[in-house]
Amino acid sequence: MVQSRPSLTLPAPAKVNLHLEILGRRPDGFHNLRMINLLLDLCDTVHLQLKPSGLRILCRHPQVPSDRTNLAAKAAELLLQQIPEPRPGARISIRKRIPVAAGLGGGSSDAAATLRGLVRLWRLSFSEARLRRLALAVGADVPFFLFGRPALVEGIGERLKPLPPIPDWTYLLVTPPFGVSTAWAYGRWRASLTKRPKLHIIKNLKNSGHLELSRGLRNDLEPVVVQRYPVVGEVRQALVSLGALAAVMTGSGPSVVGVFKNPHQAGKASKSIRQHFPACRAVVTRRWRAP
Secondary structure, eight states, X not given: OOOOOOEEEEEEEEEEEEEEEEEEEOTTSOEEEEEEEEEEEEEEEEEXXXXXXXXEEEEOOTTSOSSTTSHHHHHHHHHHTTSOSSOOEEEEEEEOOSOTTSSSOHHHHHHHHHHHHHHHHTTOOOXXXXXXXXXXXXXXXXXXXXXXXXXXXXXXXXXXXXXXXXXXXXXXXXEOSSOOOHHHHHHHOOGGGGOOOOOOHHHHHHOOOHHHHHHHOEETTHHHHHHHOHHHHHHHHHHHHTTOSEEEEOTTSSOEXXXXXXXXXXXHHHHHHHHHOTTSEEEEEEBOOOO
16 A cells, blocks of 8 residues: 655635835835735645655646746745755645735745745744744745734834734725736835825724724825726725725735625625626635634
8 A cells, every 4th residue: 555645735825915005115125114914814725745855836827837936936945955965855736716916925825834834744843033034035925924913014024013903804805807016016116106194003903993994004006006007996996985994905916905894795895896897806705813
C-alpha cells in the first residue's frame, strides 16, 4: 500500500481596507500608509503537500502565474533559503475564489497561508517576529494576513495594532470585470487629489452610526481609479443609495465594499447591483474569524 505524503489545507481570506490614507512617498519609492484592514470570509484555499525536494506551484486560474512570480512561490522560496541542506520540498496548490487584481489581497493572502503552512509542514521553529520579517520581504500586505485579525496598519505594512471591537456588520463586495495595477494606482497618486482633514479613524469605527461611519471610510487611491474607471464611483454611489451605512473602494481597486447592518439588507442590495451592473461580481460576506 502506497502511503500518502503529509499535507495541509489552509484558508486564505480576502482583505478589505475600510480606510487607506497615503501619508507620503518614501525615498525608496514606497508610500507610508495608514490603513484599517479587515479579513472577510471569502477565501482562497491553499493545499500544501510534502515533497522530498523542490517546489511546485499549481493554480488553474488563467490570470494567476504558476511560476516564481506567484507570491506564494516567492514566500516558499524565501522560507526555503532559511533552512540548511538537505532542504525539504512541497507542492503548493491554490484554488482561487478571491477575484484577481481586485484590491482584495488574494495573492498576499495565499503567500501568508503558504508561509504559515510550510512552517508546520516542514516542522520549523520560527518566531512570529522572524516570520513577519519574511512576510514583509514577500510583499507589503503579507504581514497583515499573518496577523490574522482586524488591524490598524501603518508604514508600508509592517506596523500592526489590533483594533477595538467592531460591530458585526455585513459586507457587500462588488468587483467590476477588470483589474487595476497596484503600481499604476500608486504611481498616479498625487497629494493634491486627496487633501482632506485628518479623521480620528479608530473613534469613527467604534461608532456604528451612519454619519460617523461614512466619515470614517476613506481611500486616497479612489480618485485616481475613478478618474480612469468611472464605474467604480458609480458602484459606490449605488451602494449608498441602496442602504449601505457607507461604501468605499478597497485597496487599489476596482472592488468596492458596502457596509450593511445585516445580511438581509446586503442581500437585497446585491440583487439590485446585479441588475444595474450585470458585468460586476457581487458577493455578500461577513468578517472572517479564524477557526
